Amino acid sequence: MxxxxxxxxxxxxxxxxxxxxxxxxxxxxxxxxxxxxxxxxxxxxxxxxxxxxxxxxxxxxxxxxxxxxxxxxxxxxxxxxxxxxxxxxxxxxDMELVAKDGKTRTIDPAAFVSSGAAVKALSPGAEKYGNAKGGGYSNAVSQIKTLEALAKRVTPVEIDAHVKQAGLFPVVAPNTKLGAQAKKVSK
Known part of the structure; x- marks a missing residue:
């Protein structure tokens, strides 16, 4: 207490x-x-x-x-x-829960992240379900896929520039590779 x-x-x-x-x-x-x-x-x-x-x-x-x-x-x-x-x-x-062949199991968070599933908003199963349901669901699937495509194009350099321009606390630098940070090149 x-x-x-x-x-x-x-x-x-x-x-x-x-x-x-x-x-x-x-x-x-x-x-x-x-x-x-x-x-x-x-x-x-x-x-x-x-x-x-x-x-x-x-x-x-x-x-x-x-x-x-x-x-x-x-x-x-x-x-x-x-x-x-x-x-x-x-x-x-927490361990991630995944379902396959009707069985639920847990997987290690690091394995989940490295699989790419952690950064994907829609699994193929969820996409298929939404499209089959029709109406607003298929529209939502389309919008999420559009957002995923946009997110893939945003680079750490662009995030770094936005953070500085918006006056936010900078926790993302130009890259996540080992060694010296890449310096942003002015155009």
Missing amino acids: RQWTWGILMLALGVPVTAAWAVKKDEKLYVKARNTRVLKSAAPTADVVAVLQPGQQVTWKGADPKNAQWHQVTEPGGKPGYVFQTNLSTKPP
């Missing part, structure tokens, strides 16, 4: 309360977002040390003293770096 009250007080004061509050230094946290970048420093444009997938564990070293939205971690390969707080969780991600 006391920890809960403390969290409410911190929220009321405008202090960010994160998943890491329940964790002590050198304990494990789980990655909960696809292509989570472990960065060399607590800046969204810092060089990428590692790219992690949901369910992978990191060792928590503490929040960055200058910006508590970034947390210092050690990735599974032993390299230190920083991860944006919303990409971390004290609990492993």
